[in-house]
Amino acid sequence: MSPAETAIDQADTSVGAMSHEDYYNLAAQVLPGAGLGGYSLPEDVRFVIHRGEGSRLQDVRGRWYIDYVGGAGALILGHAFPSVVAAVQEEVPKGLHFFGTLNEKAILLAKELVDAIPCAEKIAYTTTGSEATFYAMRIARAYTGCSKILKCEGGYHGNHDYSNFSVSPGALSNYPVGRPDTAGMPSSLAESVLVGPYNDLETIRKIVEAERADLAAIIVEPVQRVIFPRDGYLEGLRKICDDNDVLLIFDEVVTGFRLAYGGAQEYFGVKPDLASYGKIAGGGGPVGCVGGSDRIMEQCNPVNRGKPTYAYINGTLHGNPIGCAAGLATLAELRTPGFYDRLHGRSADLQAACQKVLDRHNLPALAIGRGSLWQIVFMDKEPESFADFIQCDMASTRDLDIGLMKNGLYVLPGVRRFVSAVHTDEDFDNTVAALDAACRAMR
Ligand SMILES: Cc1ncc(COP(=O)(O)O)c(C=O)c1O
Known part of the structure; x- marks a missing residue:
């Protein structure tokens, strides 16, 4: 052309x-x-x-x-990048998919992800970014024993019901009440998902202080769509969470490996309690993850299955070896x-x-x-x-x-x-x- x-x-x-x-x-x-x-x-x-x-x-x-769509941001190396193709071609003949026990590539990518994601001592795999935010919210609720999540108006965290409040409302919300973006949402969910304005610490603080008794976490896109945080905004969220015993979740599905190798956490120098990843982490393949400290991620340790505090995470494609091979090859390029x-x-x-x-x-x-x-x-x-x-x-x-x-x-x-x-x-x-x-x- x-x-x-x-x-x-x-x-x-x-x-x-x-x-x-x-x-x-x-x-x-x-x-x-x-x-x-x-x-x-x-x-x-x-x-x-x-x-x-x-x-x-x-x-x-x-x-x-x-x-410029780039697989919705997953393809930071473009299409069919030679070393990614070679890694996938090497993996495919060994089997497209396994389940229930570990595979080599899943362990190796987990090590790279833990090394890269500042807040992560452990990661749990997911297949998509939506699942990664869904599970981060579940882990936060399991860890804190609280049921509500506060998200920002205009912020997108994937396709599940907990995300689809006030993502693209035609008018501003009546904080902390959000507006469902889609039909088919259970009406009871509006009580569990609160909405506040991005880049407005004062209003967020007021909502958190009023709701802290049952608030598990604030989830935020560190860069909300294409809106960058004001100076001090992410630090301010960190402080509000610390002051009120609420967890901070960064949705790094887009910013992870996009803004910097260490994502928004490295770029802005703020560490959340949990981070959700997708897209680039799997080099365009079906890989996402939630990362956090040992203590928080212990919630989803499967030996705790059956205990009331156990947060269930499981998926047919979790740790898929082809996606993990593509992720490993992609991350190697990004470390250049x-x-x-x-x-x-x-x-x-x-x-x-x-x-x-x-x-x-x-x-x-x-x-x-x-x-x-x-x-x-x-x-x-x-x-x-x-x-x-x-x-x-x-x-x-x-x-x-x-x-x-x-x-x-x-x-x-x-x-x-x-x-x-x-x-x-x-x-x-x-x-x-x-x-x-x-x-x-x-x-
Ligand atoms: C910030 C953010 N979070 C979550 C998601 C959901 O990821 P996925 O489409 O892989 O489920 C997206 C998707 O674009 C996103 O931009």
């Missing part, structure tokens, strides 16, 4: 087993909304992935896209000296180049983010709270993103995106050209 070409301009040479249309017709018969999850893309930009290579995806029509400095520096350059384009077109939009997390949003200042974020012009934000998709980028409309270590200078030039074309179309 050259800067002048867009995904739509590219001549189609089918590479799929079926045509684009046949795949969509089949998908419409067997998948709700012909989709894989929560996204329903407009017909003129949706595509069926044939393969991924480095920073790019190819669809079944043979068109290439520069990928200078890896994060280079990634962050390149991402900052890309953001700055995008901001220049937006300014040149006089569009009231900002390229926001830090590290390798970024997004273009129509707003006049970097958001510091969910209240700021819902002021943003989401319709224009989405329109621009759809324009980017039409011009050869894979982004999800209105969603934060990721730079990977394998995005090239040519990708960045093409991205700036795509943004320029999308801005022109918007005007």
Whole structure:
């Protein structure tokens, strides 16, 4: 793809087993909304992935896209990174999956995770990030004997019922009462999940002090979506938790191995009691984990099964050897000296180049983010709270993103995106050209 070409301009040479249309017709018969999850893309930009290579995806029509979705942030090394592929290829012939007892790769990755995650003396495996936050909450409740969890408005902790309160409410919540984001939630759950504002220590302190008798933990995304913590915010949460005997859980599903090798804990210098991981920890494979101190993680020691304080953790795919092999190979790359400095520096350059384009077109939009997390949003200042974020012009934000998709980028409309270590200078030039074309179309 050259800067002048867009995904739509590219001549189609089918590479799929079926045509684009046949795949969509089949998908419409067997998948709700012909989709894989929560996204329903407009017909003129949706595509069926044939393969991924480095920073790019190819669809079944043979068109290439520069990928900033990165497997929802799991693919910090892009697609099919050679050492990750080699590790998986070595593992696959030995068996895809085991259960009930240890396997070599699961032990070796657990050691790397404990070494990497500042708050972890032990980890318990999960399959996904959602499970990792679900179990962190369960362990916190088992450890403290309390039943409630406080989360932040706008914070996402996965697909389970304890997460789906006030993740994307249309209006601010009546703290500490959250708003369910989905149908199908048990009504009784609203009593167990409290909601407070991100980056507002005063309100969080008041909620904690009022609820401390039955509050097990605060769970927080250290970087909430693309909103970074104010100076002292995470330290303040740590202190509020300590003052009130409440546990602090960092949801590091995105920030873990993304902001730094030691995740947000290293990047911001704050240690929670428990941390949930997913995504990069398994190099794109089915691996997540909860990490914490020996004392807290003892709650899920299976020898305690049957005791009232035992927190049950179990899953068919936990410690899956293929995912663990991919995780081990990925983490080895991330330990290369200078890896994060280079990634962050390149991402900052890309953001700055995008901001220049937006300014040149006089569009009231900002390229926001830090590290390798970024997004273009129509707003006049970097958001510091969910209240700021819902002021943003989401319709224009989405329109621009759809324009980017039409011009050869894979982004999800209105969603934060990721730079990977394998995005090239040519990708960045093409991205700036795509943004320029999308801005022109918007005007
Ligand atoms: C911060 C955060 N926590 C939890 C999850 C859930 O992870 P998964 O989709 O692997 O279940 C996500 C997913 O994007 C996330 O961004």
